[in-house]
Amino acid sequence: MPLITALLSGLLFGLGLIISGMTNPQKVLAFLDITGQWDPSLAFVMIGAIPVMALAYWFMRDRSSTCLQQEVQIPANRKLDAKLVTGAVLFGIGWGLVGYCPGPALASLLTGLISPLIFSLAMVAGMLVYRILARWME
Known part of the structure; x- marks a missing residue:
């Protein structure tokens, strides 16, 4: 059942994207592009998504498991550290350069276009490089 729920959730998320x-x-x-031909329409996506997620977070904050008996995993670490800031900066640079972030890029793989494939391969390569560097720096 959790696998079916994950599949349906992913499909719903992809459809929403x-x-x-x-x-x-x-x-x-x-x-x-706030200095050029700015298109504010995606702000409505965020305005709609933030309250939904805030409600879900509020509802699950004191629970230890979901209705499917899966563990609720809410991070305990709330510190802003160099890893978080660096990751956020890299995410923002990537998003601003090509217009993709991980979820939409993966959903776009089904279009058959080359750009989401290149982005996704670069993203996976970046994750692998991070793992190698993280082990090396320990």
């Missing part, structure tokens, strides 16, 4: 325009890098780049 497609409907909202988050899988269109030109729309995302237009949203990020």
Whole structure:
């Protein structure tokens, strides 16, 4: 049952990304271009998503398991450290350069276009490089 729920959740999430325009890098780049032809429409996606997630977080904050008996994993670490800031900066640079972030890029793989494939391969390569560097620096 958890596998089916995960599949359905992923499909719903992907559909939401497609409907909202988050899988269109030109729309995302237009949203990020506040000094040019700014397209504020993706702000409505965030305005709609933030309250939904806040409600879900509030509802689950004191629970130890979900209705499917899966462990609730809410991070205990709330510190801003160099790893978090560096990751956020790299995420923002990548998003601003190409208009993709991980979820929309993966959903866009089904389009058959080369750009989400290149982004996804670069993302996986970056994760592998991070793992190697993290072990090396321990």
